[in-house]
Amino acid sequence: GGPHEPAGSSEGSWFAPTVLTGVTHEMRIMREEIFGPVLCVMTTHGEDEAIELANDSRFGLGASIWTLDPGRGDRIARRIQSGMVWINDHMYSHGACSCSWGGVKDSGLGRSHSKFGFYECVNIKHVSWEPSRTKNFWWHPYDGSLGRAMDASAKLLYGRDADKPEALRRGVRSYARLAQKMLRR
Structure with missing residues (x-):
């Protein structure tokens, strides 16, 4: 939550894996799309609020849901506005050519991978x-x-x-x- 310079941030153009706690939904780190090894942890009052906050973004590339209950994970995944949702995993599908890769809203322009990636390269008539x-x-x-x-x-x-x-x-x-x-x- 407070000012802190993570290890390695002053050297080169890389960022050390970082977990940020004490963040709020209004903070810039929670409102912008980031691709670094950064995990923001925020407490919510339940599943519905967590989904509402996750969807309250102009971005929607990928989301991870971590749970011991597969049915709950599936139910949450269907409510998340994202091009890809992984349950108890993260980004594995980027290496799976049969899985579509792309986002919704202002994220992941178009699709790559799978037959849907090929459709991005053609004009079907x-x-x-x-x-x-x-x-x-x-x-x-x-x-x-x-x-x-x-x-x-x-x-x-x-x-x-x-x-x-x-x-x-x-x-x-x-x-x-x-x-x-x-x-x-």
């Missing part, structure tokens, strides 16, 4: 052209058969089982009408 002997049913001119067919399809796919026979019965004519439209060029 879908180009489609499939000439068909039939007309696509979703093109003009529209009539009521398209709406009725879509309604019947939604009920057949996602409706209650009890409603499906009626949806099929009502949809048969609309499907036939759409098939006729598609075959006309």
